[in-house]
Amino acid sequence: MNAFELSKQRVIDGREARKTAEMPRLSQDEKEALLSRYHPDLKEEAYTTIRIGANKGQKTVHEVVRLLEGESLLATNPPELSPEYQVDVLVIGGGGAGASAALMAEAAGAKVLMSTKLRLGDSNTVMAEGGMQVAISPEDSPVRHFLDTLKGGQMANDRTLLKILVEEGPANAKWLMDLGVMFDREEDGNLSIRSGGGSSLPRLLRCKDYTGLELMRVLKDAVLNEDIQILEFSPVIEFLTDGKGTCTGAVLKDLDTDKLIVVQAKTVILATGGIGRLHIQGFPTSNHYGATGDGLALSYRAGAALKFQDTFQYHPTGSIFPEAMAGLLVTEAIRSVGAQLLNVKGERFVYELETRDAVASAVIRECEEGRGIETPAGRKGVWLDMPLVDVLQGEGTLADHFPNMLRQFSRYDIDITKAPVLIYPTLHYQNGGVKIDVDGESSLKNLFVAGEASGGIHGRNRLMGNSLLDIVVYGRRAGVAAAKRASILNFSPLTLKHLEDFKTQQQAAGVVSETVSPILFPDYVNKG
Amino acid sequence: MIISRPVTITVAGEAHAVPGDITIIQAMWHLGRSMEKNIGCLGGACGACVVVTRLPGQMLPHTGLACQMMVVEGLNVSFLQGDPSKKTIAPLPLESPSRETVFQYYPETRRCVACGACTTACPQGIDVMAGVREMMIGDLAVVAERFTPCVSCGLCAAVCESRVRPHRMGLYARRLAGAFYPKKPLQLLNRIEEIASDKFRAEWEDVMQVAENV
Numbered sequence: 001m002n003a004f005e006l007s008k009q010r011v012i013d014g015r016e017a018r019k020t021a022e023m024p025r026l027s028q029d030e031k032e033a034l035l036s037r038y039h040p041d042l043k044e045e046a047y048t049t050i051r052i053g054a055n056k057g058q059k060t061v062h063e064v065v066r067l068l069e070g071e072s073l074l075a076t077n078p079p080e081l082s083p084e085y086q087v088d089v090l091v092i093g094g095g096g097a098g099a100s101a102a103l104m105a106e107a108a109g110a111k112v113l114m115s116t117k118l119r120l121g122d123s124n125t126v127m128a129e130g131g132m133q134v135a136i137s138p139e140d141s142p143v144r145h146f147l148d149t150l151k152g153g154q155m156a157n158d159r160t161l162l163k164i165l166v167e168e169g170p171a172n173a174k175w176l177m178d179l180g181v182m183f184d185r186e187e188d189g190n191l192s193i194r195s196g197g198g199s200s201l202p203r204l205l206r207c208k209d210y211t212g213l214e215l216m217r218v219l220k221d222a223v224l225n226e227d228i229q230i231l232e233f234s235p236v237i238e239f240l241t242d243g244k245g246t247c248t249g250a251v252l253k254d255l256d257t258d259k260l261i262v263v264q265a266k267t268v269i270l271a272t273g274g275i276g277r278l279h280i281q282g283f284p285t286s287n288h289y290g291a292t293g294d295g296l297a298l299s300y301r302a303g304a305a306l307k308f309q310d311t312f313q314y315h316p317t318g319s320i321f322p323e324a325m326a327g328l329l330v331t332e333a334i335r336s337v338g339a340q341l342l343n344v345k346g347e348r349f350v351y352e353l354e355t356r357d358a359v360a361s362a363v364i365r366e367c368e369e370g371r372g373i374e375t376p377a378g379r380k381g382v383w384l385d386m387p388l389v390d391v392l393q394g395e396g397t398l399a400d401h402f403p404n405m406l407r408q409f410s411r412y413d414i415d416i417t418k419a420p421v422l423i424y425p426t427l428h429y430q431n432g433g434v435k436i437d438v439d440g441e442s443s444l445k446n447l448f449v450a451g452e453a454s455g456g457i458h459g460r461n462r463l464m465g466n467s468l469l470d471i472v473v474y475g476r477r478a479g480v481a482a483a484k485r486a487s488i489l490n491f492s493p494l495t496l497k498h499l500e501d502f503k504t505q506q507q508a509a510g511v512v513s514e515t516v517s518p519i520l521f522p523d524y525v526n527k528g
Numbered sequence: 529m530i531i532s533r534p535v536t537i538t539v540a541g542e543a544h545a546v547p548g549d550i551t552i553i554q555a556m557w558h559l560g561r562s563m564e565k566n567i568g569c570l571g572g573a574c575g576a577c578v579v580v581t582r583l584p585g586q587m588l589p590h591t592g593l594a595c596q597m598m599v600v601e602g603l604n605v606s607f608l609q610g611d612p613s614k615k616t617i618a619p620l621p622l623e624s625p626s627r628e629t630v631f632q633y634y635p636e637t638r639r640c641v642a643c644g645a646c647t648t649a650c651p652q653g654i655d656v657m658a659g660v661r662e663m664m665i666g667d668l669a670v671v672a673e674r675f676t677p678c679v680s681c682g683l684c685a686a687v688c689e690s691r692v693r694p695h696r697m698g699l700y701a702r703r704l705a706g707a708f709y710p711k712k713p714l715q716l717l718n719r720i721e722e723i724a725s726d727k728f729r730a731e732w733e734d735v736m737q738v739a740e741n742v
Contacts, residue, residue: 119610121680122568122576136715142723143731146739155742163736170719177713180620180703182672189711210676213573217680218706221699224615233565255564288569324551324598328571403677407653408572411596521564524557 003344007373010346011383011420018340019391023351031358038361038368040425041311041460046281052505054305054443063278064309067297069506070517072499073237074251081240081494083249083264087113087229088486089479090250090263092236093271093295095123096212096468097451097475099219101269102228104479110486112228113263115252117235117272117290117520121220124273124288124452125471128212129331129404131204132472133465134169136191140201142166149466152198152355153431153459156308161457164438165466165473172472173205181218182207195336196464198355204465209331209404215468234261235294235520239268239302239447243497247302247447264494266486267446269478270295271471274430274452275312277522283427284327286318294518295453299434301517302498304444307455308432313462316341316359318426320379322412327426330384332356332464334402338392342383342420343371349382357461360425373422381424386416429467431458440478446485448478535601552594552605553577566607572596572651575681578608591683592651611682613693618700625704627666634697637663639690646684646694652677656684656694663697671698672705 026034036042047059050068060068089105091098094116106112114120135145145166150157173191177183183205184192193202207214223230233255240249240262247268252261272295276287285291300306317330335341335352341359343349343366350362363382366372372380386405390397398417399406409416433455440448451471458466506513535548537555546555553570556563568576577594584602594607618633631637637660646656659674675698684694722728 118568119574119576122574124569126573127569127571134716136713136719138715138718141728141731143728143735147735150739159736159739163732167723170716170723173716174720177709178707180706182676182702182706182709185709185711185713189709189713190715191713208676210573213679214676217678217699218703220680221615221703225617225619286571288571288574289563289567323549324554404573407677408596412598521562523562524554525560525562 004373007344007346008383008420011342011385014346015385015388015391018348019388023348025351026354026358031354034361034365035357038364039357040281040283040314043281047310051509051511052502053300054303055309058310060310061280063280064275064293064296066515067293067517067519068300069511070297070513070515072301073516074496075499078496079251079260079262081262081496083262083494085113085261085263086491087111087263088266089269089482090115090265091269091271092250093273094118094120095271095273095451095471096125096215096219097471098269098271099223100472100475101271101450101479101482102223103219103226104476105269105483106226106228108480108483110483113231113265114223114228115231115234115236117233117294119232120223120230121216122288122290123216124291125212125468126216127286127288127329128468129209129329130196130333131194131206131211131465132173132468133196133199133203133463134173134205134469135166135203136170137193137201140203142169144200145169145203148199149463150459152463153461155459157459158456160438161436165457165470168473169469172469172476176215176218176472179218179222181214184208194333195353197332197335197353197359198463204333206333209333209402212468231261235518236298237518238496239298239498240494240496241302241444241498242492243495245303246445246492248492249494262494264491266489266491267448267482269448269450269482270299270434270453271450271475272453276427279522280312280427283314283425284318285427286315286327286329287427289521292519292522293430294520295449296433297517299442299444299447299449301502302444302447304442304447305435306432307435308460309455311431311460312427313356313429313431314360314425315428316356316363316425317384317423319421320381320424321375321422323375323377325408325412326379328408329426329428330405330421330423331402334384334386334389334405337397337401338389339384339386340388342385344373345371355461355463363423363425367424375422379424381422383420384423385420387418387420390417429462431455431460431462438477439481440474441481448482450475450478535599537599538604540606546599548599550599552579552597552599555599566594566610570595573679575679576610578610578681578683580606580608591649591687593681596651608686611680611685613682613685613696615696620703620707624708625668627663627668629704630663630697630701633700634693636690636692637697640692641690643689645687645689649683649687651681651683652679654678659698660692660694663701668701668705671701675699675702
């Protein structure tokens with residue numbers, strides 16, 4: 001038996017003895033020490049100073065700075081800016097936030113055009129497994145939800161945005177249910193709730209481990225039922241402004257023909273999601289193929305300010321074996337029902353429901369200190385013992401509650417009801433993003449931002465289940481506000497003057513960029 | 529580090545050698561295709577990367593999601609253009625739905641000849657045909673449950689000789705079953721009421737005062 005198999009056997013043999021053992025929680029001091037030593041956000045050499053733009057002088061990772069300081073695709077060859085489409089509201093991005101925004105804007109009477117890089121629904125939303133946090137139980141309250149989230153966010157969250165998030169949660173869950181979203185129920189009809197890391201009470205609504213898929217397919221179907229025009233495979237490559245700090249439209253690129261499409265819009269909603277496919281600090285990612293931080297680059301170049309652009313979530317449990325599954329998420333919900341993390345010796349090393357930043361740091365610590373397990377492809381990780389869930393909660397729990405996970409691993413002949421799997425932190429979420437106000441409006445007038453592309457709500461670390469909530473609450477708010485604003489506006493001039501301003505800033509700061517942003521897709525050719 | 533043995537696969541009629549331990553999507557990257565279509569979540573949840581594959585000596589092709597399928601020796605791969613079926617504008621009704629509500633928008637459902645091709649084609653392992661037959665009996669909740677894992681890839685519709693669109697019918701059944709669920713979520717409704725009546729005001733005032741100063 002090789003070292004890999006030996007370690008795995010140790011996990012299986014030790015299961016019975018471990019199953020009810022208590023694992024102490026980290027004290028605040030211990031948690032801070034762990035984060036400062038091992039969390040990727042605090043790795044100094046991964047960071048550099050942003051030299052131009054609204055957040056000039058602040059830091060973020062090299063991969064993001066390259067995008068923020070990058071050149072526009074239109075820098076050298078600007079097109080003629082005569083609009084092919086004139087709409088009240090342009091929604092950019094076809095995930096959960098974009099779809100929620102489009103539905104509300106259309107319902108408010110706006111003429112809505114939606115553009116997406118891939119297809120409507122191809123997004124991170126569709127992959128979200130764990131659930132959506134809403135404080136519904138009698139013991140729970142929005143205030144408690146607020147405090148848990150604030151604590152999880154390292155006390156950095158924008159208080160006003162966060163209060164709205166938790167207070168509007170229940171009404172937004174009802175909105176989804178009225179659209180036909182099927183959350184799991186109890187016998188008496190109440191919504192079934194589950195615990196998540198960093199939450200003091202069970203608060204996660206879910207649809208088995210298909211919660212994001214369920215939300216997205218219903219939202220998508222609802223959008224397709226409405227009079228909303230959709231341009232698929234048409235990413236935005238540049239915003240248009242009036243040259244005086246107001247967003248007036250955008251230039252899209254038709255991926256089929258490479259033709260540019262000019263859109264004049266009274267208001268614009270940006271909902272382009274996150275950055276996983278930038279593989280920050282070389283991490284694998286749980287994100288979909290289009291998560292390349294387009295929204296950050298575009299809005300920054302047009303003058304919008306960012307918030308918490310230096311913090312990212314490395315989800316503790318990304319699969320690392322088999323190689324074909326590297327980066328793919330193993331939902332946190334599996335730990336909330338009892339799955340344990342174990343090092344090469346088969347020993348637990350962290351309370352599994354600490355916040356994601358702490359658990360991820362603990363996994364990295366085990367691997368850096370030689371207590372990790374190496375895969376045949378050379379990745380290092382630790383065990384996640386999922387069969388324990390069936391031992392603790394009863395035979396069949398994994399099959400009933402995590403059918404998606406069960407099937408994904410079974411495709412590679414791994415039976416998660418019998419054997420532990422190997423995991424390592426995976427780049428999961430952009431904690432920060434474009435700075436917004438309570439309506440989702442950015443510092444660039446008439447540009448609204450919703451979902452992962454925005455920043456402030458989650459502080460410096462997002463709690464599980466708060467993202468699905470965020471995309472719906474703030475997607476809808478942005479949709480309502482953008483439609484209302486559009487109703488009192490006329491069309492404004494379309495210019496690329498912000499590119500000239502950007503050029504001036506580049507020259508003044510001595511920035512010579514070799515990156516064209518947005519990059520739209522990761523470059524895996526010959527690296528796959 | 530173990531280097532896997534290469535395998536030969538055929539894409540659009542041309543044979544290529546690729547590493548043996550990668551998915552079909554990863555093989556496409558290996559072959560220099562950047563993939564801007566037929567690609568999405570890379571986690572088996574979005575249904576964008578539908579493929580038809582065939583192995584040498586196999587009579588029947590196999591369907592699946594390219595991000596979830598490993599390459600094997602002799603594999604012949606063709607990508608499909610996503611979901612080819614038409615979406616019907618099917619709003620939610622005002623009154624409690626019945627199976628007739630579904631048939632109103634998806635009348636072809638009744639043309640099912642029970643050949644089972646849809647079930648064979650489904651990459652999610654759903655017994656799609658059973659779902660279609662259950663719809664004939666008219667229990668929306670049963671149909672809804674059946675289609676829970678559906679990623680709307682449309683393979684079931686693509687292979688149906690009766691032009692049934694099971695995935696769309698199934699999603700509509702789910703939306704009806706969800707929106708008209710027979711039991712009320714009382715805790716949720718109570719909480720909405722409590723928030724509307726400002727029940728937490730005092731607690732908020734305390735908390736916000738402290739929170740602002742941290």
